[in-house]
Amino acid sequence: MRVIAGSAKRIQLKTIEGLETRPTTDRIKETLFNMIAPWIGDCCFLDLFAGSGAIGIEALSRGARQAVFIEKGRAAAGVIRENLEKTKLNEQAVLIQADVRTGLRRLKGQKFDYIFMDPPYQERLEYGTLEMIGELGLLSEGGMVIVEAALDTDFSFLEVLGYRLVKEKLYKTNKHIFLEQAED
Secondary structure, three states, rough: OOOOOOOOOOEEEOOOOOOOOOOOOHHHHHHHHHHHHHHHHOOOEEEEEEOOOHHHHHHHHHHOOOEEOOOHHHHHHHHHHHHHHHHHHHHHHHEEHHHHHHHHHHOOOOOOEEEOOOOOOOOOHHHHHHHHHHOOOOEEEEEEEEEEEEEEOOOOOOOOOOOOEEEEEEEEEEEEEEEEOOOO
């Protein structure tokens, strides 16, 4: 796995051994960033369930002003630190080693232009995480939440939580959904 573009282009990223994390493949990461590339410069980016940190690091490499990573696993958080040092992007990064709910509470009052979340598949963490993002007001006006999920993940609850589905990109085994806050 590597950084696709920007200041850290081609730098190989470390991933955690075993099945504890599920890194986004380079091809899917490239597709994702091709879709948001025009708006990534100078944004504030939040990477939830960060794993190796590859998504937030890609955002920083492409010009994001800041990236905050929330990852509860000790080994995974260590890998994120190593990857940030290797890419020389640690000055613009904040790593919170905590479960997502605790980490999000620590961010109350901050605003993010992009919030990327890749929770473990089939654990149904999407609803609670999206609900908390809304309750804490973490998404900036005009901002976007991007969720990576299994193809069969049900998002019929989005309207109830105040989100509007903007786009859905399907891959072989998973999907990205792009969400905005619904207008009142």
